[in-house]
Amino acid sequence: MNAADTRQADDLLRLVREDLRGFGGYASARxxxxxxxVWLNANESPWANPADAAGGSRRYPEPQPPALRQALARLYGCAPEQVLxxxxxxxxIDLLVRALCVPARDAIVTTPPVFGMYAVSARLQDARLIEVPLVDGQAGFGVDLEAVAVAAERGGAKLVFLCSPSNPTGGSVPLEGIAALAARLAGRALVVVDEAYGEFSESPSAIALMPAHRNVAVLRTLSKAHALAAARIGTLLADPALVRVLRACQAPYPIPTPCADLAVAGLSQEALARTAARVEQIRGERERLARALAALRGVVRVxxxxxxxxxxRFADAGGAFARLLAAGVVVRDQRAAPQLGDALRISLGTPEENDRVLDALDAKETAA
Structure with missing residues (x-):
């Protein structure tokens, strides 16, 4: 490691709470x-549960299952040591806020309307929440990165969360803008890019920025495009030094063995090929549904x-929500979110499910 790399690593670890920099965490039996x-070191049962035919669930799982960690590293194009x-x-998100933010002193920056867990984690840690609202323009909602940088600098933020594509607004943050922000905040804040919906976007991943910017971390998940929401497999990709700190703060056995096994199987070449085909189908349905919705009376903007x-956005979002619910279609009501008092978020389903959305919203006009 050269002098510049050493300096960047030191700057990154200085973002960690002072009292946690040498924290070893709990040393579990695994x-x-x-x-x-003969394994007699973890007070496990010597017999399997009667309902456990395979017998594997009597043992505690690996804290970071090696096969899963390697599969995720291959999927995202990074080293296993960068995977948590x-x-x-x-x-x-919770680990980052707890490990980096000193309660009642440090802050995080978010860009509402956006995924609510950033603010929840800040509240639980008593970290100050600095909000830089998205800007609603002709091209959709966008992030004012200059305002984000100023807010982080003036507010003493340790973390900046950028959701890209943003939930619920759908816009992506330009990679060059993220790089410039990370360079500006080097040694001051970690820039966390939440790419939970990255597979559906044609924008390049911020993972590509990590070699040059140690203060960039990326969140990915198998819950969306990979259809494994119930398995609860999320991934933080970050500098190995930061990953080690967060591991010490993590619960001893976070990933159940059945979930890890399912995820590894779901990342096989055959499974990935089918996932890619479904992602393309979702992209096609996204365009089709957007055009069809925009043509409906009562729809203000898609x-x-x-x-x-x-x-x-709807002229009567409450009425639209009620018509959808009456037709058995459940969507996300966004009316309580800032700037979205007339909006609903509609997840893309199968072509048949998307047709039900259109039929329900068009029913009132047809009856008239």
């Missing part, structure tokens, strides 16, 4: 790399989206 035939696997992206959802 922490040490021990080998044996957790219970959905939510756990990674926002462009890089995710697997559409944000739609």
């Amino acid at each position: 922490t040490c790399d021990l080998r044996g035939e 696997v957790g219970r959905g992206s939510d756990e990674a 926002y462009p989206s890089d995710g697997n959802y559409l944000l739609v």
Whole structure:
């Protein structure tokens, strides 16, 4: 490691809470790399549960399942040492806020309207929340990166969360803008790019920025495009030094063995090929549904989206929500979110499910 790399690594670790920089965490029975035939070190049952035919669930799982970690590293094009696997992206967000933010002193920056877990984690840690609202323009909602940088600098933020594609608005953050922000905040803040919906976007991933910018971290998940929401497999991709710190703060056994096994199988070449085909189908449905919705009376605006959802403004959002619900279609009511008092977020389903959305919203006009 050259002098510049050493300086960047030191700057990154200085973002971690002072009292956690040397924290070792809990040493579980699976922490040490021990080998044996009779395992009597974890107070586990010597017999399987009667309902566990395979018998594997009587043993505690690997804290970071190696096969899964390697599969995720291949999927995202990084080293296994840069991968932290957790219970959905939510756990990674919580770990970042707890590990970096000193309660009642440090802050995080978010860009509402946006995914609510950033603010929830800040509240639980007593970290100050600095909000830089998205700008609603002709091309859709966008991030004012200059305002984000100023807010982070003036507010003493340790974390900046950028959701790209943003949930619920659908816009992506330009990669060059993220790089410039990371360079400006080097040594001051970690720029966390939440790419939960990245597979549905044609924009390049911020993972490409990590070699040059140690203060960039990326959140990914298998819940959306990979259809494994119930398995709760989220991934933080970050500098190995930061990954080690967060591992020490993580619960001992975050990934159940059945979930890890399912995820590894879901990342096989055959499964990935089918996932890619479904992503393309979702992209096609996104364009079709957007055009059809925009043609309906009562629809004020359909926002462009890089995710697997559409944000739609209605002349009567409450009435539209009620008609959809009466037709058995459940969408996300966004009316309580800032700037979205007349909006609903509609996830993309199968072609048949999307047709039900259109039929329900068009029913009132047809009856008239």
